[in-house]
Amino acid sequence: MATSVTLPTFHTKTGSLVALSNNNRTAQRNHPTQEFNNGVVLSAEPLRDNQLFEVKIDKKVNSWSGSIEIGVTVCDPGSLNFPFSATGFRDGTWVMSGMSILCDGHSMIEDYGCDLDQLSEGDKVGVMRTSDAVLHFYVNGIDQGPAATGIPSSVYAVIDLYGKCAQVTISEPSSLPARENSVMNSKLTNEIAHEFLREISNQVAHTLAAEQETSCSDDEAQSRDGLRFHERCGNLVKLSNNRRTAERRRPLDEFNNGVVMTNRPIKDNEVFEIRLDRLVDKWSGSIEVGITTHNPNTLEFPATMTNMRNASSSRTIMMSGCGILTNGKGTRREYGQFNLDELSEGDHIGLVRKPGGHLHYFINGMDQGMASANAPSPVWGVVDLYGMAVKVTIVDHSPVESEAVAASMVPLQPVERSLVNTLRQFLDSCEGSERAESRAVTETEEIEKLLFSPVCGVHAAVINGNRTAHRPNAADDFNNGVILTNRPLRPNEVFEVRLDKLVDKWAGSIEIGLTTHQPTDLDFPSTMTNIRSGTWMMTGNGVMHNGCTIIEDYGHNLDRLKVGDRVGVVRKADGTVHFFVNGIDQGACATSVPPNIFGVIDLYGMAAQATIVDSSDALTSPDTDSSVFSDPDQLKFHHFHGRNATVLHNGLTAARPNATGEFNDAIVMSNRPLRDGELFEVVIEKMVDRWSGSLEAGVTLVKPEEIDFPNTMTDIEHDTWMLSGSAIMQDGATIRNGYPLDLDSLIIGSRVGMMRCSDGTLHYYLDGVDQGVASTDIAAGVYAVIDLYGQCAQVSMSNGTVVLPPASVLQQQASLQTEQISTPSVANTDITHRLSKCCGKNITLRNNCWGASRTQGFNHGIVFSSEPLKYDEIFEMEVSEVSDQWSGSLKIGLTTMAISDSSSSISIPSTADEIVSRVTWIVSGSEVKKSGVVIKDNYSPSLQRLQVGDRIGVCRYSDGTMHVLLNGDDLGEAASGIPKNVFAVIDLYGAVEGIVVTSSPSIEMSSIVxxxxxxxxxxxxxxxxxxxxxxxxxxxxxxxxxxxxxxxxxxxxxxxxxxxxxxxxxxxxxxxxxxxxxxxxxxxxxxxxxxxxxxxxxxxxxxxxxxxxxxxxxxxxx
Known part of the structure; x- marks a missing residue:
């Protein structure tokens, strides 16, 4: 006879903003759009063993970051003083927050289960303490695995209606017979395993304690530890990664209270270095780093470390921006070559206190010189996660990484080895042959390198030690280019290739995937999509299984890849398949894929050559220009340069970091001599208004290795020709005035180039236009020279670097290109831009995503471009529907949100003004807004006057500015500092109810212009x-x-x-x-x-x- 189960309830004592209803089974946070915390609620009774306490998310708001938090606590709600959030509990509390497990507010597991911050309305989340005292969390009924052990028998469930989560309701209790049976069946197994582990733990701990007593004191042992952050820190800081990573919570809501210090004083000559992991583009100011004599055990942490002004008893030295502060007061205004406020994610900041008391800072390994001559001792390292700086990680220079590593360095005694071996055998017998086989691979076998199999398609060949595959006659044939890997892929092993060569004669391009067929047994087809069994392929932007399309619009279109782009595939341990383009996961596309599966590529159509990307290779980012790979002899800046210059981005950018403090000593040169007819061109990216004069450019016969770089290049008195202002100078003397190009009049975005022609003349170019002969009788073998002088602070290599062929070849090229263009082998399938399927809830997409209409209401009408805009690419649409029922009108701009057709539409707000999770620039009416804040008034005619037939567009120009176009007229610069990879965003708000896309994507050119x-x-x-x-x-x-x-x-x-x-x-x-x-x-x-x-x-x-x-x-x- 079935027994009725009483539905759990919430305790009547709650956080200050919680209201209970529905017989105390529903909890909601009052004023959810105005307050984000004080929403803690506990279960009315302690949890029973194996009882699942589960709640359903009823309501979410988009005003905040973070969401629901859940866990258990030993605290009795009847006598509890409720904290602001669940992570504020102490004395026996375990909480799941985001993807982390915290115990008493300290992170235990950084990457656990599903991300609670990504749950939507209607999703369920639960918690259970099993009879063996193990804590499990559940998301939508799925067990996320053990989160903690040793949980006390009497614990209450904790729910925190935090951030976006505004209301929850307790769900009906789920019966979990299978779970209970498995717990009972595995009880003996766990007891035996725990007995083994306990015995090993006791013996190792006993050995370590004895050695520590006899060899060193506690202080000495601590000094051997690698630096970590102290557990006491600012009240918004979350520590993880064994206290080597610090992160400021709620970075979009708070900009301070992010001070962290090292766990022990820094020794003399010890490097304290951190890596900047995450920045947000909302605040001014950024990370501050330094040292302090304050002891973190007794310090009352301030909102920001520059508030520490007690100079009588303690000292604090901080680097902030480009200056040095001592006890909050500036002692050096201009220090070093870098400004901490201008650093990017991935940059390193370090410091060293030398025995004499000299304090030095290091930025990306470069010594910035002495910051202080009398740094005190002892001192703790201190980091202030201020403003834009959100997350940092300590870069360990110590050979001892953690206690676990230190313990592993202690030789095991015979008894301990016996216990370990017995435990291994026991676990192998419990978990089957798969565990034993995987352990045997890792312990006894050197992993075989992933290469291409030499057995391949009839038009393909494998070269370069089986790492590279190509179609030798790619201009004559377009198929029969199938190549498989030499061995099956391991679970979670990424098979990734880099495109080395393309031909523009054919349509289609590389295809990649997985197959159960072995290369020695496969009858190689003309194309891999002809295989009808055991094969999963990504082709174009779709996915095919056994020759049949299973996903039509999956990810980035492989037919648009360029030389240097990367594409990969992985079969995860759970049998799901993911494809990657330039390292970006395109999402799961297939499930239940069997193991022992081979990687396969099809060098089809344009794809002529690809190389396997090994894990040890230096990979490029998706933003890296593909030309880096197309020419191994590419023109760059030489690594030898002037004292005040620095070369960045793999030799493609040259800068004068301290541009406001130094105006010369910043000469850079090309990495090799220029060929005849080769244009060396740079684009000006940064200028300062402090100095007179600007960039100087020219050529020299002196090799970079042989130059003792002077203050300016015009000081060289032999074999050097320079343009300074509008004067041509040879060997330091002016030989001509009034040259048509005046370098002192250039602005940001100007392109300047120089070329030695085959007749020995030197020509300069401005924005691609020849300015005429500057000098004659220039010897061959000259190096290009750029002097970042005066106002010019940074330049980068332009994509316009070309080599002009001899005139005799032009006619042959003309006839060849005529033949290629007359051959209709490449179909232009992208007639217009397309809208993303990720859109507002009131939007209906039409005509293959070329049009959009708002079907109801006046808001929830946001649409995005399906692809990020390229430089100078205009995304334009025509107004097709207008309703006089509403006021207000269309809004248009750019956003840094990562948009794809598979992106969830739940997080899209009702209007574009409310997109604040990522930086967004919007033109609304006649105003320009950045993340909802007005940055420019009266920018344009009001967009509220748009009528049917009007055309409106947006463009991100190569100088980083956003422009809006109305009926083809450029309305001017709306915003600046726009990063790469931004999507167009259009809000069909108010009167405008429908649009049709009218613009076309930019055509990628592969030939030299x-x-x-x-x-x-x-x-x-x-x-x-x-x-x-x-x-x-x-x-x-x-x-x-x-x-x-x-x-x-x-x-x-x-x-x-x-x-x-x-x-x-x-x-x-x-x-x-x-x-x-x-x-x-x-x-x-x-x-x-x-x-x-x-x-x-x-x-x-x-x-x-x-x-x-x-x-x-x-x-x-x-």
């Missing part, structure tokens, strides 16, 4: 002519024209449809004497440099095959 031209739309001729020339009005463009030209309006308009060349058009009649032939420019494309060319030709064009550009016409032409 020799002389690209702006896209133009020549229009009708001037009709203001007299009657005797009326016959001339019929003049139009000839029907024979360049391959990329489309004629309109009876031949009186011409438009270039694609690329940057093949745009030649000619009049249909010979020009009459003294008659004007003119065109009007209809449209420009800012993607390209150079512009329109116009002239005359002296031969009929009826049967003429036009070359790629007018410069390649070899007949009579001016």
């Amino acid at each position: 020799l002389s690209p031209a702006y896209e133009v739309e020549p229009a009708t001729q001037d009709r203001d002519q007299d009657s005797d020339t009326s016959a001339h009005l019929s003049t139009c463009f000839h029907s024979n024209h360049g391959k990329n030209i489309l004629l309109r309006d009876g031949g009186q308009q011409a438009e270039r449809l694609a690329s940057y060349n093949q745009g030649l058009v000619v009049g249909n009649k010979p020009l009459k004497r003294r008659k004007l032939f003119q065109v009007r420019l209809g449209r420009l494309n800012p993607r390209w440099s150079s512009s329109l060319m116009i002239g005359v030709i002296g031969f009929p064009v009826d049967k003429y095959t036009f070359p790629v550009s007018a410069m390649a016409i070899k007949k009579a032409c001016i």
Whole structure:
């Protein structure tokens, strides 16, 4: 006979903001959009063994970070003084917060189970203490595994309605017979295993205690420990990773109370170094690092360490920004070459106190010099997670990493080894042969390196020690390029390849996946998607299983990958398959995939060569420019440079870090001599207003290894040619004034280049335009020179670096490109941009995500671009529906949110103004807002006046600025400092209810641009002519024209449809004497440099095959 189970209830004593209802089974936090804590509630009775206490999330708000927290405590709610949050409990409390398990407020497990912060309304979360005193957490009924052991028998459930979580209700108790049976069946196993572990623990502890007593004191033992953070810290700090990582909670709500100190004093010459793990772009100011004589055991931690001003008894020395503060007062205004407020994630900050009391700071390993000459002793290291700085980790320079490592260095006694071996055998017998086999692999076998199998498709070959696969005749064939790995992949082992070579003749590109077929047994097909068994492949942006599509729109389109991009696949231990593009997980795409599975790539279409990325290889980030891999002899900056210069980003950027304190000694040079006709071009990225003069550029025959770098390059008195301002200087003496290019007038974003031509002349270029001959008789083998002088503080290599071929080759190139363009082998499938499927709840997407409508209400109408915008790429749409029912109107901008079609729509707020979880710039009405805060008024005509047919667009230019375009007119700079990889965001708010996307993605060019031209739309001729020339009005463009030209309006308009060349058009009649032939420019494309060319030709064009550009016409032409 079944017995009824009483539903648990909440205790009537709760946190100060909690209200109970539904017979004390529902708890809600009052004023959830105004308060984020004081929402703790406990169960009315202690939990029974194996009783699941589960709640359902009824309501969430988007105002805060963080969410529900759950756990157990020994504290009696009847006599409890409730803390602000569950993590504030002490004296026997275990809480799950996010993905962490905390005991009495200290982190025990950093990465456990599902992330509670990502749960949605309707999700359930529970907690259980088993009969063997083990704590388990459940998410939507799924056991997340053991979280803690040794839990007391009488514990109450704890629920914290924190942050986003505003209301919960206790769920019906679940029966868990299988769980109870497994607990009973495994009870004996656990007891025996615990007995073994207890015996080992006792013996090891006894040995260590004896050795410690006889060999050293407690202080000496502590000094051998690697540096960690002290457990006492600022009240918003969370410690993890064995107290080597510190993180400030609620970084978007609070900017201080993040002070942490080392667990012991720093020894002389001991390096205390931290890595900056996370920053937020909300506050001003950032990390501060230093030393203090305050003892963390007795210190009352301040809101910020610069508040420590008691100079009589203690001293605190901090580096803040680019200055040094002692007891909160500035002692050095300009220190070192770096500003801590400008550091990025991944940068390292270190300090050393030397025996003489000298304090030195190190930034990314570079000594910044002496910061203080009389640092006290003893001192503790101190870090202030202030402002933008959220998370840091100690970089350990000690050979002893932790107590566990120290213990492992103590040799085991024979009895202990016997216990360990017996325990291993016991666990192997309990857990089966899989554990024993995996242990045998790791202990007795050197893991076989993952390579390509030499047995492959008929058009493929494996080279480079079986690490690289290629199609030798990629220009002649496009398939039969299947290659498998030499062995099956291990669980969780990533098989990743880097694209080394592409050909632009074919459509399609690399495909990657997994197969159960062995390379020695497979009858290699022409393409891997023809295999009908045991195969999972990612092709394009879809996933296929056994030749059938299972996901049509999965992730990044592999057909758009460039040279240097990476693509990978992994089968996880649970049988799920994930694909990766440039290290970014595209998500799970298949489940229940069997083990013993081989990696496979198909070098199809454009993909001609790929190399396996080994875990030991230096991997590039997704943001790394693909040209880094396309040419091993790429032009960069040399690692030898002036005293005040530094070279960054793998030699592609040169900077003068202390630009406001130093104006010279910042010469940088190319890493190799320039070839004839090779353009060395840089773009100015940073300038300061403090100095006169600016960048100087030129060439020299002196090798970087042989130069004793002077203050400025114009001090070199031999074999050097420089442009300084508008003066040409040779060997330090002016040989010409008034050169057309004045370097002192350049601004941020200007591109400056220099080239030694084959005739020995030196030319300078501004934004791709030749400024003419600067000097003659320049010897071959010169190095490019850039002097970051005066106002110019930073430059980077431009993508415009090219080598011009000899004139004799132009005609051959013209005919070759004509043939390639005339071959319709690559289909342009991306006609317009597309909207992401992740959108507001009132949005309906139409026409394959090319249009969107708001179906109800006036808000919840946010849509995003499906891909991040490239530099200078315009995302434009046309208003298709307007309703007079509502006020307000469309909002448009850019966001740093990571958007994909699989992203959850639950976290999308009702309006774009409320997107504050990631930095977002929005134009609303006539205002510009950053994360909801107005940063510019009266920017543009009010967007509330938009009507059907109006076009509105947004663009992120290469100089990092956001511009909005209205009906094709650029409204100017709306915001600056826009990072890479931003998505367009549009809010169909108020009156505007529907849009249609009208813009097209930027076309990726793989060939070298020799002389690209702006896209133009020549229009009708001037009709203001007299009657005797009326016959001339019929003049139009000839029907024979360049391959990329489309004629309109009876031949009186011409438009270039694609690329940057093949745009030649000619009049249909010979020009009459003294008659004007003119065109009007209809449209420009800012993607390209150079512009329109116009002239005359002296031969009929009826049967003429036009070359790629007018410069390649070899007949009579001016």
